[in-house]
Amino acid sequence: MLRNASDSWGAPAKVFHWVVAALILAQIALGLMAANWRVSPTKIELFFWHKSTGMLILALVGLRILWRLANPTPELPAGMAAWERAAARLGHFLLYALMVALPVTGWIINSASNVPFRIFWLIPLPAIVAPDEPTADLFGLVHGGLFTLLTLVLVAHTGAALRHHFVKRNTVLIRMLPGTWRTP
Amino acid sequence: MTKVLSQLWLCGLLLAVPALAADWKVDPAGSKLEFIATFEKTPVPGVFKEFDARLRFDPDKPAGGSIDVTIKVTSADMSIPDVNKEIRGKDWFDYAAFPQAEFHSADLRRDGKRYVARGTLTLKGAKQPVEVPFTWTAAGDGAVMEGEFTVKRGAFGIGLGEWAAADVIGADVKVKFKVKLRKG
Numbered sequence: 001m002l003r004n005a006s007d008s009w010g011a012p013a014k015v016f017h018w019v020v021a022a023l024i025l026a027q028i029a030l031g032l033m034a035a036n037w038r039v040s041p042t043k044i045e046l047f048f049w050h051k052s053t054g055m056l057i058l059a060l061v062g063l064r065i066l067w068r069l070a071n072p073t074p075e076l077p078a079g080m081a082a083w084e085r086a087a088a089r090l091g092h093f094l095l096y097a098l099m100v101a102l103p104v105t106g107w108i109i110n111s112a113s114n115v116p117f118r119i120f121w122l123i124p125l126p127a128i129v130a131p132d133e134p135t136a137d138l139f140g141l142v143h144g145g146l147f148t149l150l151t152l153v154l155v156a157h158t159g160a161a162l163r164h165h166f167v168k169r170n171t172v173l174i175r176m177l178p179g180t181w182r183t184p
Numbered sequence: 185m186t187k188v189l190s191q192l193w194l195c196g197l198l199l200a201v202p203a204l205a206a207d208w209k210v211d212p213a214g215s216k217l218e219f220i221a222t223f224e225k226t227p228v229p230g231v232f233k234e235f236d237a238r239l240r241f242d243p244d245k246p247a248g249g250s251i252d253v254t255i256k257v258t259s260a261d262m263s264i265p266d267v268n269k270e271i272r273g274k275d276w277f278d279y280a281a282f283p284q285a286e287f288h289s290a291d292l293r294r295d296g297k298r299y300v301a302r303g304t305l306t307l308k309g310a311k312q313p314v315e316v317p318f319t320w321t322a323a324g325d326g327a328v329m330e331g332e333f334t335v336k337r338g339a340f341g342i343g344l345g346e347w348a349a350a351d352v353i354g355a356d357v358k359v360k361f362k363v364k365l366r367k368g
Contacts, residue, residue, distance in 0.1 A: 039270065040346055041346055041347060041349060041351075041352040041353070044223065044224065044352050044353070045224075045352055048224045048352075113264060113265070113266070114263050114264050115223070115228075115264055116223070116226045116227060116228050117224070117226060118224065118225065118226045121224060121225050121226075124226070131263065133265050136265075
């Protein structure tokens with residue numbers, strides 16, 4: 001039950017999906033608050049948690065991608081239109097790409113801003129670009145743009161999952177829920 | 185006999201001349217004055233780019249010497265643009281009201297292989313006694329003086345109001361110096 005099958009997700013894939021989903025929602029809230037808070041110790045705290053959570057997500061997503069590549073991917077339900085299949089593939093590809101690109105662009109901002117930082121107070125984060133204010137500003141814009149894109153793709157992803165469940169009445173949603181769900 | 189007496193007399197004369205403590209000036213090119221704060225338990229280094237010092241010091245006979253340091257507080261650079269803007273303000277260094285800091289000591293003593301200067305640090309209008317340990321290394325015509333000590337930023341009102349809490353920005357600031365000196 002650990003590995004994925006052609007019609008079901010194994011436990012590790014489900015844990016990755018829901019843990020990362022929860023972290024992304026927390027991360028969005030932290031990021032929005034950190035960016036908009038007035039300059040204060042609270043703002044520094046919010047950024048500290050946003051950055052730490054971002055690096056945790058990046059690490060988990062790295063493992064998640066390896067696990068996905070090492071496992072079969074459950075097939076999409078029969079009877080989906082070609083455009084639906086294409087949209088599903090594109091959407092999932094974008095989600096993975098954004099789950100990597102958002103932490104990496106955040107990391108670039110932190111490096112370019114020259115702010116020393118330890119993930120959860122423990123692991124010093126090395127700089128990946130040289131300190132440079134224009135670079136920090138540019139990647140601030142990129143990070144914000146990618147966030148907007150992520151929000152749109154997440155809405156589409158959630159909407160599509162609900163449509164599969166309530167409109168098309170297939171197992172796409174429930175097979176990602178905890179427990180053993182097999183196509184009847 | 186008279187020769188021996190005259191030699192003794194000469195020796196006595198030489199002994200009677202007090203060891204003259206030399207006057208020293210800073211060579212800015214080889215000198216650095218750092219202050220290391222902490223954000224979220226991570227060290228964040230800063231420098232005072234401009235400072236000057238006058239010493240009257242004999243490494244063999246430190247008593248009777250003196251150290252007078254002036255620091256241009258407004259030359260502080262923490263190499264993080266947002267932070268550099270912030271530290272100018274009233275809550276931090278308050279550049280407008282307190283552009284200069286000073287350290288004066290006329291109490292120098294040897295402490296094993298190093299020396300200790302007890303004196304008064306005047307920063308942001310607050311005077312506090314500090315002990316500055318340092319090493320002295322003769323180098324050709326000049327000398328290099330190196331040391332570090334820790335101050336509590338709160339004692340000088342650095343970080344007022346909500347910034348006084350030490351959990352986000354640490355209470356201790358390490359001051360580290362390496363000063364190249366030449367006689368003059």
